Amino acid sequence: xxxxxxxxxxxxxxxxxxxxxxxxxxxxxxxxxxxxxxxxxxxxxxxxxxxxxxxxxxxxxxxxxxxxxxxxxxxxxxxxxxxxxxxxxxxxxxxxxxxxxxxxxxxxxxxxxxxxxxxxxxxxxxxxxxxxxxxxxxxxxxxxxxxxxxxxxxxxxxxxxxxxxxxxxxxxxxxxxxxxxxxxxxxxxxxxxxxxxxxxxxxxxxxxxxxxxxxxxxxxxxxxxxxxxxxxxxxxxxxxxxxxxxxxxxxxxxxxxxxxxxxxxxxxxxxxxxxxxxxxxxxxxxxxxxxxxxxxxxxxxxxxxxxxxxxxxxxxxxxxxxxxxxxxxxxxxxxxxxxxxxxxxxxxxxxxxxxxxxxxxxxxxxxxxxxxxxxxx
Amino acid sequence: xxxxxxxxxxxxxxxxxxxxxxxxxxxxxxxxxxxxxxxxxxxxxxxxxxxxxxxxxxxxxxxxxxxxxxxxxxxxxxxxxxxxxxxxxxxxxxxxxxxxxxxxxxxxxxxxxxxxxxxxxxxxxxxxxxxxxxxxxxxxxxxxxxxxxxxxxxxxxxxxxxxxxxxxxxxxxxxxxxxxxxxxxxxxxxxxxxxxxxxxxxxxxxxxxxxxxxxxxxxxxxxxxxxxxxxxxxxxxxxxxxxxxxxxxxxxxxxxxxxxxxxxxxxxxxxxxxxxxxxxxxxxxxxxxxxxxxxxxxxxxxxxxxxxxxxxxxxxxxxxxxxxxxxxxxxxxxxxxxxxxxxxxxxxxxxxxxxxxxxxxxxxxxxxxxxxxxxxx
Numbered sequence: 072x073x074x075x076x077x078x079x080x081x082x083x084x085x086x087x088x089x090x091x092x093x094x095x096x097x098x099x100x101x102x103x104x105x106x107x108x109x110x111x112x113x114x115x116x117x118x119x120x121x122x123x124x125x126x127x128x129x130x131x132x133x134x135x136x137x138x139x140x141x142x143x144x145x146x147x148x149x150x151x152x153x154x155x156x157x158x159x160x161x162x163x164x165x166x167x168x169x170x171x172x173x174x175x176x177x178x179x180x181x182x183x184x185x186x187x188x189x190x191x192x193x194x195x196x197x198x199x200x201x202x203x204x205x206x207x208x209x210x211x212x213x214x215x216x217x218x219x220x221x222x223x224x225x226x227x228x229x230x231x232x233x234x235x236x237x238x239x240x241x242x243x244x245x246x247x248x249x250x251x252x253x254x255x256x257x258x259x260x261x262x263x264x265x266x267x268x269x270x271x272x273x274x275x276x277x278x279x280x281x282x283x284x285x286x287x288x289x290x291x292x293x294x295x296x297x298x299x300x301x302x303x304x305x306x307x308x309x310x311x312x313x314x315x316x317x318x319x320x321x322x323x324x325x326x327x328x329x330x331x332x333x334x335x336x337x338x339x340x341x342x343x344x345x346x347x348x349x350x351x352x353x354x355x356x357x358x359x360x361x362x363x364x365x366x367x368x369x370x371x372x373x374x375x376x377x378x379x380x381x382x383x384x385x386x387x388x389x390x391x392x393x394x395x396x397x398x399x400x401x402x403x404x405x406x407x408x409x410x411x412x413x414x415x416x417x418x419x420x421x422x423x424x425x426x427x428x429x430x431x432x433x434x435x436x437x438x439x440x441x442x443x444x445x446x447x448x
Numbered sequence: 449x450x451x452x453x454x455x456x457x458x459x460x461x462x463x464x465x466x467x468x469x470x471x472x473x474x475x476x477x478x479x480x481x482x483x484x485x486x487x488x489x490x491x492x493x494x495x496x497x498x499x500x501x502x503x504x505x506x507x508x509x510x511x512x513x514x515x516x517x518x519x520x521x522x523x524x525x526x527x528x529x530x531x532x533x534x535x536x537x538x539x540x541x542x543x544x545x546x547x548x549x550x551x552x553x554x555x556x557x558x559x560x561x562x563x564x565x566x567x568x569x570x571x572x573x574x575x576x577x578x579x580x581x582x583x584x585x586x587x588x589x590x591x592x593x594x595x596x597x598x599x600x601x602x603x604x605x606x607x608x609x610x611x612x613x614x615x616x617x618x619x620x621x622x623x624x625x626x627x628x629x630x631x632x633x634x635x636x637x638x639x640x641x642x643x644x645x646x647x648x649x650x651x652x653x654x655x656x657x658x659x660x661x662x663x664x665x666x667x668x669x670x671x672x673x674x675x676x677x678x679x680x681x682x683x684x685x686x687x688x689x690x691x692x693x694x695x696x697x698x699x700x701x702x703x704x705x706x707x708x709x710x711x712x713x714x715x716x717x718x719x720x721x722x723x724x725x726x727x728x729x730x731x732x733x734x735x736x737x738x739x740x741x742x743x744x745x746x747x748x749x750x751x752x753x754x755x756x757x758x759x760x761x762x763x764x765x766x767x768x769x770x771x772x773x774x775x776x777x778x779x780x781x782x783x784x785x786x787x788x789x790x791x792x793x794x795x796x797x798x799x800x801x802x803x804x805x806x807x808x809x810x811x812x813x814x815x816x817x818x819x820x821x822x823x824x825x
Contacts, residue, residue, distance in 0.1 A: 149757070151728065158725050173758070181725055185758040348535050348558055351528065380526070381550065381562040 072144025084126040088117035091124040103147040123312040147188035199303040205263040209291040218412040223276035224250035234273035234316040253405040254442040278313035331421035333394035345385035349375040350403035352383040361403040368392040400448045409441035449521025450544045461503040465494035468501040480524040500689040524565035576680040582640040586668040595789040600653035601627035611650035611693040630782040631819040655690035708798035710771035722762035726752040727780035729760045738780040745769040777825045786818035
């Protein structure tokens with residue numbers, strides 16, 4: 072193996088793929104980054120066996136030469152190669168191996184001889200046979216991940232709940248997440264292959280968290296490819312591969328109440344800030360509990376009491392009220408998490424009694440729904 | 449006590465004084481912030497008994513009313529008052545106490561009743577009788593603290609070395625710090641009271657670290673007042689008070705070699721970056737050891753070897769050489785710490801043999817000196 076590569080292209084690619092590399096792996100070679108050179112360019116791979124990120128650097132880009140290849144080959148570099156590449160003095164970096172276990176790196180006045188792993192021992196990355204494809208804007212995918220991911224379970228007692236359920240029907244993609252105390256649903260229109268439908272694809276929350284770090288905040292089409300147990304995301308020269316969770320996601324349709332007894336419209340910012348302040352006093356109280364009391368058809372109160380800290384009372388104007396007055400207690404953190412994902416100016420809250428879950432949704436569209444279980448006090 | 453205060457002024461003051469407040473104190477009331485109201489304004493105090501920060505907010509500033517006072521008084525607020533003030537909805541905040549142990553806070557639609565400490569139990573802050581005063585620019589004080597503080601000892605075996613020695617003679621203020629492996633000296637001209645001289649004021653490193661967080665990066669005169677065991681810094685409406693360390697600082701004059709056998713001039717940036725890259729490979733080696741070899745009168749090599757990681761070799765051009773060729777090993781971290789504080793384009797390094805401490809100093813002035821002990825390999 073022998074090639075010279077542009078420093079910035081290499082650094083960017085290492086940065087991307089190293090997001091999949093974990094130092095806590097039981098397979099030592101997975102702490103490294105695989106580098107393969109063929110006549111088309113350099114491919115870098117990082118993996119923790121659940122998530123794999125691969126990035127390809129072509130020999131030329133926009134008619135500019137990025138790599139000069141003298142000899143093909145492959146090695147597995149230690150992860151700290153990222154620190155070395157970042158600090159190398161020249162914009163050109165030369166890589167050369169004679170022996171399979173030592174790489175020689177030269178850049179300007181700097182020379183490294185690094186011990187590397189044997190590339191033959193790197194696990195084979197599962198091949199994805201293109202099955203179902205759908206296209207979505209990177210920015211939109213990133214947003215809907217953020218709007219649901221926060222609600223996944225972080226405990227392993229029900230592993231299926233640590234993932235986000237993806238459902239597709241009639242070109243409508245729905246993301247669902249719940250930890251059994253709160254639930255988030257977000258729906259968007261997408262372009263798909265004809266008749267593509269699925270209802271039990273569950274993507275690990277951890278994978279979506281990593282995916283969101285590499286999705287660009289810009290107009291760029293992302294291709295999503297599913298197989299039975301793998302999800303593959305293509306964005307430009309980057310491939311993101313994640314395993315899917317096994318098992319059946321619980322049926323959430325019957326837990327969403329559909330006959331509310333109270334419905335209010337509030338200003339999103341006002342209610343958010345009132346609950347946020349109330350939560351400062353509820354911090355030392357179990358479950359971050361705060362209380363909401365509808366006083367009359369134009370005023371609600373949020374309050375919280377802590378024997379150690381004191382008491383807070385907040386008043387929030389009600390824009391519209393339908394139905395009965397109600398008092399209800401809930402976890403302020405869960406409610407703030409939900410409100411934070413809503414960018415509409417006004418929200419609707421629907422209650423079905425003090426002991427039933429309540430619904431929060433934007434006032435101006437039906438594409439998002441949050442469900443929160445109250446707390447019995 | 450009863451007053452209304454501008455939110456931003458109060459928030460800024462709480463932010464400043466809370467830097468002295470530690471949650472790890474054995475005196476519970478010191479986890480709080482003292483607030484005193486008299487006819488002139490509001491004084492806030494935070495302290496961990498070693499460091500005290502006080503800030504005064506006047507009733508009016510630039511003809512604008514900041515505080516309306518209805519009744520004087522004092523309380524000790526819990527430290528999380530900072531989060532509450534930050535999030536209050538209105539620019540005006542009303543404080544009122546009836547009972548000494550509960551404060552009522554109102555801002556817009558938000559009302560808090562907080563449990564507070566009894567102000568009578570707050571420790572008395574030592575009075576500083578103005579003894580010796582010197583004046584210095586805030587920006588300059590901040591810089592010279594940074595240029596020496598890094599070299600203080602972090603172990604308590606010789607407590608005096610955890611502080612920075614301040615010496616003043618002939619209107620020249622000298623800061624000295626050492627952990628017995630490396631030493632930093634920085635000298636500046638200052639304005640002082642006539643004939644002010646001292647040679648054994650030792651300011652705790654921790655205090656200087658906190659002081660640097662509140663010193664503004666701008667042209668502003670800071671007043672420094674010393675007494676036998678206290679240092680007081682006045683900057684505008686802020687007072688910063690620190691105890692001094694007891695004991696005699698070791699005499700460092702005899703450990704600075706004055707007959708070098710080799711003297712080289714290097715570009716600061718080039719040698720810094722070469723050692724920085726070499727240190728990437730020395731990370732797993734005890735003492736971060738790297739080796740410097742003067743090859744001939746125009747070239748030196750920096751190298752580092754790790755059996756686990758590999759080897760790095762760096763070449764750096766020598767601008768000028770006087771004396772003998774030399775090979776020397778040293779701790780790369782100590783050397784990088786020293787080089788980082790030098791903003792001159794070129795440095796001088798003076799060696800007195802492979803086993804003697806070497807000196808690094810800027811090539812263009814004599815106001816700074818770093819001494820580093822070599823490592824026997």
